Amino acid sequence: MIGGDRAELFARLLDDASMYPPRDEHPPAAVTDHLAHRVAWYADLVGPFVCSVGRLPTIDALAARHGVDRLDVAMVVPGGLETLGEAVESAKRCERVRVVGIEIPLGPHRLGDALSHLVPLVSDERIVYLEIAVPLITDHDVHALAPTGVRLKLRTGGTSIEAFQSEEQLAAPIVMCAMERLAFKCTAGLHNAIRHRDRDSLFEHHGFLNVALAARVAAATGSHASTRAVLAERDPSAIARQVDNLTAADVRAIRALFNSFGTCSIDEPVGDLLELGLVSVP
DSSP states (O other), X not given: OOOHHHHHHHTTOEEEOTTSTTTOOOHHHHHHHHHHHHTSTTGGGEEEEEEXXXXXXXXXXXXXXXXXXXXXXXXXXXXXXXXXXXXXXXXXXXXXXXXXXXXXXXXXXXXXXXXXXXXXXXXXXXXXXXXXXXXXXXXXXHHHHGGGSOEEEEEOOOSSGGGOOOXXXXXXXXXXXXXXXXXXXXXXXXXXXXXXXXXXXXXXXOOHHHHHHHHHHHHHHOOHHHHHHHHHOOOHHHXXXXXXXXXXXXXXXXXXXXXXXXXXXXXXXXXXXXXXXXXXXX
């Protein structure tokens, strides 16, 4: 059961990226699983289905096969600005897919040039995220993005050690975003609630509850050191207590900054929340 402030804290927090590594689920199984998540007891936690633009026609056909009139999709445009126009046209040709998000890397382009293409795509029905490599994000970038409606995408992991950042590195853009009230999402490597070292890869993974609490601290204090300390916390009971102590105002502040995160497994984060006693099966 998910009620009260926790319902708002976790609402649509989990973007379903099951077709991405390390799960790499095939489209038919990924769509079937997503539709099952949408009617499960934890459905309110589940955000859009994350899909690369090249797979939109396949996902559209699968939605039709399942008899689904509308499937909310966050469209990833890995080719960057050069392929954005083609991607938007491809989405328009899909009858069942509704693009509620666009995610695109900045790549080699200037921020101003990217914004000239992206700002017109922002609407009440569609969120646009621009991915900038975490170590390269500057105060100028965040300041320029903040008034445009385009939000920031932070890559917090991947399949190689180079894709991960330390607490020090991730704290920097979170504090910048808090100072400018710029919303962000995270992607990759954020399957579990608490920061930990993965047993198989030995990579250090950030925890999504760590990120949520870090957003609160950054918004309240603007302190890089305090934000970093929350990102570094590894004690599940300490994190659970902090979540329990959040006020309604805290939750609103968190979700105003931390919109969602892409996870290749919906089951893992839901399982962690159950284990921590933060949600329960009705």
